[in-house]
Amino acid sequence: MAIAEPKIVYQRPTSLATRVTHYCPGCTHGVAHRLIAEVLDEMELREKTIGVAPVGCSVFAYNYFDHDYVEAAHGRAPAMATGIKRMLPKNTVYTYQGDGDLASxxxxxxxxxxxxxxNITVVFINNAIYGMTGGQMAPTTLPGMVTTSSPGGRDIESMGYPVRMAEILSTLDGAGYVVRRSLHDPNNIRKAKKAIRLAFETQERGLGFSLVELLSSCPTNWKLSPVDALQFIEDKMIPMFPLGDYKVNPEIGKLRV
Amino acid sequence: MAIKGWIEVDELHCKGCGLCVAACPQNVMSLDMERLTPKGYHPVHLHADGCTGCGICAIVCPDAALTVFREAKIKA
Incomplete structure (x- = not known):
């Protein structure tokens, strides 16, 4: 006789605090937070992890993770993480930065x-806009994209082209793991989680700088519904910011997680 | 027999964004227009049978508001 017993398929990771985030409904910042928390739980790193929060929408990240966190000045999270990692080399140190913070x-x-x-890990959220300040043009804003500071669309003649950070950083010899992933559908979210895992594995093995760029949505400032915003990532952002592995240390490439 | 699954919605965290509704492969999720969360959003709920407990809703949920269960058969 078969007896049915409930089995938990998914539950909230313990590295994520119980506090409700201030993010707008449908903002994929929450997905990125969740993936980091899941990876820290899986690797049992929570007790020795120190996060560095940026300035931007994710400025309150220290409230949403249940591990140690510090807040850096605008854009200076990698500098602060450098100091922490050099003083506490046994701890896991990561920064969580948006495109205005990291690329500008x-x-x-x-x-x-x-x-x-x-030897630090950077999670870089690229949503092509300044979210917190009201949707101004960011260095990653797509050509022709309407923002509050480019109301006629980003004109490449006068405002230039978007910056592809993963490609630029992959050319530097100090980088051990540089990839770009997207958060627009369940398949890509799974791949993003694996990339975050491998980035932390890179740090644990001392293989140098690791960065995961995540294409993220901003439904409020893109003025789209949450579901349409994910479609925007697929249709508009991925052609400009192609997904892929830009630099993977061979030792990490062989790893199966 | 079809695999039986179900979800529990944490109404404190659910913001009614509807990403799980769009992602559900069985189309059994919808926003509950009869209810409001403490934050004033319509929370998601299962409106029909057919949930398999695949967990895709939890993968896309930006607020980790969903706990997914699945019935596991054990031989007695």
Missing amino acids: IGMAEIMHAAARGE
């Missing part, structure tokens, strides 16, 4: 942290 004001810090091969 913090461009110097991220470039030099990668060039020095600092």
Whole structure:
């Protein structure tokens, strides 16, 4: 006789605090938070992990994770993470940064942290817009994209082209793992989780700088519904920011997780 | 017999964004227009039988509001 017993397929990771996030409904910042929390749970790193929060929508990230966190000045998260990692080399140190924080004001810090091969992990959320300040043009804004500071669409003649951070950082010798993933459907979210896992594995093995760029949605400032925003990532953002592995240390490439 | 699954919705965290409704392969999820969460959103619920407990709703949920269960057969 068969007896049915409930089995938990999925539950909230313990590295994620119980506090309700301030993110807008459907914002994939929450998905990125959840994936990091799941990876830290799987690798049992929660007790020794120190996160560095940026400035931007994710400025309150320290409230949403149930492990140690510090808040950095705008764009300076990789510099702060460098100091923490050098003083506490046995701890796992990661930064969580948006595109305004990492690709605009913090461009110097991220470039030099990668060039020095600092053994830190960076989770880079690319949503092509400044979310917190009201949807201004970011360095990653797509050509022709309407934002509050480019109301006629981003004109490449006067405003230039978007910056592809994963490609740029992969050219630096200090980088051990640089990939781009997207958060727009369940399949890609699974791949993103695996990439975050491998980025932390890179750090645990001391193989240098690791960065995961995640294409993320901003339904509020894109003025789309949450479901349409995910479609926008697939249709508009992925052609400009192709998904892929830009630099993978051979030792990490062989790893099966 | 079809695999039986079900979800529990944490109404404190659910913001009614509807990403799980769009992702559900069985189309058995919808926003419950009869209810409001403490934050004032319509929470998601199962409106029909047919949930298999695949967990795709939990994978796309930005607020980790869903716990997914599945019936596991054990031989007595």
